[in-house]
Amino acid sequence: MVFTTETERRSVYSQGAVDLLHALEIPMVPWDQAVATSFDLAIAASHTGDLDRLRSPLLLLLHGPGAGNKAKTAPSKHVPVSSDAGAGAHGTSTTAVISHRREAQMFDVSDGPVRLLVAGDPMYDRLVASAARRDRYRAALGIAETEQLLVLSSTWGPSSQFARYPDLAFHMSGEMPFDEFKIATILHPNVWIGHSRWQIRIWLRDAIEAGVMLIPPRDSWRGAIVAADAVVGDHGSVAFYAAAIGRPVLLAGFDSDELLRDSPLVEFGALAPTLDLRRGLRPQILSAIDDHDPRRYDAIVRRMIEFPGESLSITRKAIYEILNLDPPERPPRVLAVEDPDVTLHDVDSHVALCRLSGDKLAVGDLDRISFE
Numbered sequence: 001m002v003f004t005t006e007t008e009r010r011s012v013y014s015q016g017a018v019d020l021l022h023a024l025e026i027p028m029v030p031w032d033q034a035v036a037t038s039f040d041l042a043i044a045a046s047h048t049g050d051l052d053r054l055r056s057p058l059l060l061l062l063h064g065p066g067a068g069n070k071a072k073t074a075p076s077k078h079v080p081v082s083s084d085a086g087a088g089a090h091g092t093s094t095t096a097v098i099s100h101r102r103e104a105q106m107f108d109v110s111d112g113p114v115r116l117l118v119a120g121d122p123m124y125d126r127l128v129a130s131a132a133r134r135d136r137y138r139a140a141l142g143i144a145e146t147e148q149l150l151v152l153s154s155t156w157g158p159s160s161q162f163a164r165y166p167d168l169a170f171h172m173s174g175e176m177p178f179d180e181f182k183i184a185t186i187l188h189p190n191v192w193i194g195h196s197r198w199q200i201r202i203w204l205r206d207a208i209e210a211g212v213m214l215i216p217p218r219d220s221w222r223g224a225i226v227a228a229d230a231v232v233g234d235h236g237s238v239a240f241y242a243a244a245i246g247r248p249v250l251l252a253g254f255d256s257d258e259l260l261r262d263s264p265l266v267e268f269g270a271l272a273p274t275l276d277l278r279r280g281l282r283p284q285i286l287s288a289i290d291d292h293d294p295r296r297y298d299a300i301v302r303r304m305i306e307f308p309g310e311s312l313s314i315t316r317k318a319i320y321e322i323l324n325l326d327p328p329e330r331p332p333r334v335l336a337v338e339d340p341d342v343t344l345h346d347v348d349s350h351v352a353l354c355r356l357s358g359d360k361l362a363v364g365d366l367d368r369i370s371f372e
Contacts, residue, residue, distance in 0.1 A: 002027050004034040006049050016193030020218070041322050042082070047096070051080040057322050058082055058094040061315075064237035065121055065244070066099045066304050067106050068263030077108035095318055100306045106260065117318055120311035121304075122334075123222075127245050128308070130226050130336040137227035140339040141213065143182055148229040150176065150183045150285060153221075154253070155236025156190035161253035165277065166203060168232070168252060173210040175281045178350060184213040184228075184342070186221045186238055193217075211347040215340065222337035230289050232275055235259060240268055244301045246294035250275040250284065264303045271297065309334065 003026050005017050021028055029037075035053045042056035045063040058080065081094045092115040096107060099121045109116060130137075143149050152169050154162035161168065169185045176183060185204065192200055201208065208214055215224050225231060225242040233239025234253040243249045252275040259265050275284055307314060312332040320327040 002029045002034075004029050004031050007031045009049065013190055013193045016189065041319065047078075047080060049080075052082055054082050056082055057092075059319065059322065060094065060096040062097060062099060065124065065240050066263065066265070067103045068259050068265035068304075069235075070258055070260060077106060079107050079109060079112065079114045081112040081114060095322065097315065097318075100304055102303065105262075117314070118306055119314040119318070120307035120309075122311040122315070124241065124244055124301075124305050125309050125311050125334050126337055127222060127226060127241060129334045130223070131245070133223075133336050134226050137223040137340055141182070141184065141224065141227055141342055142344050143227065147179070148181050148289070149224075149227055150181050151186060151215075151224055151228040151231045151242070152183065153186040153225075153231055153233040153236060153238040153242070154188060154191070155234055155238075156188040156194070157258070159234075159253065159255035159258060160188070160191075160236065161232075161234040162187055162191060164253045167207075168277075169204065169212045170207040170210060172232075172281055173207060173212050176285070177282075178211060178347065181285075182213065183207075183211070184215050184224055186215045186224060187217070188236060189217040208345055209347075211345065213342050213344065215342060219338050220340040220342060223340040224342075226337065227340070230285055232285075235265065235269060239272075240265060240304075243268065243272065243297045244305070248288040248292035249273075250288050252277065264300045267303075268297060268300050271300065 003021055005014055005021075005028075008031065018028070035050075035055065037055065039054070039056040041059060042051070042054045043059045043061065044051055045061045047060055051058060060079070079094055079096050092113040094112065094114045095117050096114060097117050097119045098104065098107075099119070101118050104116050107114075107116060138149065141149065150172065152161070152172065154160045157163065169183060173183055185207070187200065201214070204212070204214060215221050221238060225238060225247060226245065228242060228247050230248040230250065231239060231242040232250050232252050233242065234251060235255050235258055239249050239251065249272050251269065251272050254269040254272075254274070256266050256269050259269075273288060275281070312334060316332050317327055
């Protein structure tokens with residue numbers, strides 16, 4: 001198994017992909033070699049790029065929940081087909097995975113040997129399988145039994161939460177009592193790649209000094225939302241996944257224009273409460289937690305994800321069919337997500353606001369002080 005990235009139409013995010021592969025010690029081949037070699041199977045988590053140049057059967061996976069984001073599908077509904085691959089399993093050269101049968105309308109499969117495979121969502125399955133480790137994830141994040149975890153999540157782009165409200169985490173840290181709430185921020189990997197780790201830390205320096213945890217890109221976001229008591233998100237994947245596993249979600253920066261009109265994600269944006277930044281934040285967060293029904297989004301999840309718990313089995317079966325091999329007898333394991341790996345910063349000074357009843361305060365009158 002080898003990996004490659006396109007070099008002829010590089011984006012600002014290409015180097016981040018290469019750096020990730022190197023960090024994971026994954027073998028890479030040049031793009032020119034990849035398109036000149038006949039492989040038994042090529043797997044991509046995108047429908048974009050020059051995938052039709054590959055001389056291999058294609059398996060196209062979705063990244064994030066469903067195909068509701070416009071960036072995940074071509075405007076023409078075109079599915080890339082490798083012209084030199086020949087017909088594979090089911091007489092097709094491209095197998096495009098979708099999470100629900102209703103997504104079939106988002107793709108045009110009339111002009112090529114393309115198969116649409118309904119396979120659910122492997123990340124949703126892993127998050128559900130991780131529920132029993134919630135206390136473990138909270139301990140990794142330093143959350144005490146008496147504390148609640150508030151997670152802020154932002155996708156990337158000019159309409160994202162972080163682009164619209166870059167100081168939200170800092171303002172949140174000023175309103176939420178430090179001995180009752182811990183706050184964490186999740187930013188889409190493209191934000192880290194496009195601007196650099198150094199720049200992110202500069203932008204969020206005040207929030208970090210106030211005790212906000214900065215969740216690093218890659219894996220730790222998953223354990224963070226399992227551990228969360230509430231999530232403030234936008235139209236990105238993390239907010240939907242948090243809602244899907246029963247977490248209270250408030251929206252700050254939901255842009256439905258980036259979504260396909262008939263996607264359940266649009267309905268999710270209409271159903272989830274919006275965080276009003278002109279009002280006190282703490283009462284809204286507490287209300288969202290106290291009034292939340294974990295089944296609030298069940299109907300939307302069912303219209304978004306089919307075959308819960310079976311995604312890996314369905315996808316593995318398809319892979320072995322394409323390779324013309326017998327699959328292993330044992331079913332694939334749905335693994336719990338990894339423990340969050342976060343650097344915790346000590347906060348050694350606090351602002352305490354108090355109100356004194358009366359004109360004078362004598363020794364023994366501390367019960368007359370009410371702290372806010």
